[in-house]
Amino acid sequence: DAGVIQSPRHEVTEMGQEVTLRCKPISGHNSLFWYRQTMMRGLELLIYFNNNVPIDDSGMPEDRFSAKMPNASFSTLKIQPSEPRDSAVYFCASTPMGNQPQHFGDGTRLSIL
Amino acid sequence: TQLLEQSPQFLSIQEGENLTVYCNSSSVFSSLQWYRQEPGEGPVLLVTVVTGGEVKKLKRLTFQFGDARKDSSLHITAAQPGDTGLYLCAGSRGSNTGKLIFGQGTTLQVKP
Numbered sequence: 021d022a023g024v025i026q027s028p029r030h031e032v033t034e035m036g037q038e039v040t041l042r043c044k045p046i047s048g049h050n051s052l053f054w055y056r057q058t059m060m061r062g063l064e065l066l067i068y069f070n071n072n073v074p075i076d077d078s079g080m081p082e083d084r085f086s087a088k089m090p091n092a093s094f095s096t097l098k099i100q101p102s103e104p105r106d107s108a109v110y111f112c113a114s115t116p117m118g119n120q121p122q123h124f125g126d127g128t129r130l131s132i133l
Numbered sequence: 134t135q136l137l138e139q140s141p142q143f144l145s146i147q148e149g150e151n152l153t154v155y156c157n158s159s160s161v162f163s164s165l166q167w168y169r170q171e172p173g174e175g176p177v178l179l180v181t182v183v184t185g186g187e188v189k190k191l192k193r194l195t196f197q198f199g200d201a202r203k204d205s206s207l208h209i210t211a212a213q214p215g216d217t218g219l220y221l222c223a224g225s226r227g228s229n230t231g232k233l234i235f236g237q238g239t240t241l242q243v244k245p
Contacts, residue, residue, distance in 0.1 A: 024175070051231045062237040063176070063221065076232065111175050115231050121166060122233065124175025 022046070024125035026112050032131045038100040041128045044093055045114030053122060054087055054097050055111040063111070069095065081106075102132045136160055137224055139236035146212055147244050154207040154239045156222035162234075163227025165205045167196055170219040170238075212243045 025044040033039060045052050053068040067077040072089045080087070084103070089095040099106055109129050113122040140155045156165070164183045168176035180189050182198035182205060189196045193216075195208040205222055219240050223233040 053231070063235040065232065065235075068232060070231075113175070117231070120231065121178040121181060122176075122231065124177070126174050 026125035030129045034133050036101045039102045041097040043095045043112030049114035050117050051115045052095050053113040057109045104132045107132050136234050137236035139239050143240045145242040152209050156236050157204045161202050162224035164225045166223045168221040214243045214245050217243050
C-alpha cells in the first residue's frame with residue numbers, strides 16, 4: 021500500500037525564494053496534517069485539514085506560510101519569501117478520521133541559505 | 134510552553150541493558166500515542182494507550198498510561214541496536230479532530 025508521499029525529499033534554495041512542498045495523503049484518509057521538525061523545537065503542528073477544509077492554522081508561524089488542499093489527494097505548503105530560520109524537516113501526515121493514528125510521510129528536508 | 138515533557142532527551146546504552154523513557158504533563162489527555170522515528174523517515178506509530186493505568190506490551194517494549202492520564206512511560210527490556218531511534222510521545226485532547234501534541238522526543242542509541 022502506498023503511504024503518504026511527500027515531494028521533494030530535499031530542497032535547497034536561497035532566502036527570498038518561494039518554496040512549495042507537496043503531499044499526497046493515503047487514499048481514503050480524511051484528515052491531513054503539516055508539521056515542522058527542528059532540533060530546538062521538536063515536532064510542531066503547523067496546520068491541519070479535515071475533508072479538505074483548514075480547521076486549525078494556529079501553528080503557522082507567520083503570513084509567509086500558507087497551505088492549501090484543493091482536493092482529497094493533494095496538499096501544498098508554501099513559504100514566500102523563505103528565510104534561513106525556515107530551515108527544517110517538514111512532514112505531512114494523514115489519518116482516516118478523528119483520533120486515529122497518524123501516518124507520516126518521509127518528510128522534506130528544507131535548507132534556506 | 135511544552136505541554137508534554139519527555140525525559141531523558143538523550144540516552145546511550147549498551148546492548149542488553151534496560152531503559153525507561155518518561156512522558157509527563159500537567160494536562161489530562163484522552164489518549165496517548167508513542168511513535169518511533171528513524172533518520173530520514175517519518176515517525177511510525179508503536180502504540181496507543183487510552184485508559185488510565187493501561188499497560189500494553191509490544192515484544193520487549195512495555196507502555197504504561199498513568200492512572201490520571203497525565204503521564205506515560207516506555208520501558209525497553211534487553212535493548213538491541215535495532216531499537217536505536219527517536220521516541221516521541223503524543224497526546225490527544227479528545228476533540229475528535231485528530232490533533233496531537235508531541236513531546237520533544239528521546240534519542241536512544243544502543244551500542245553493540
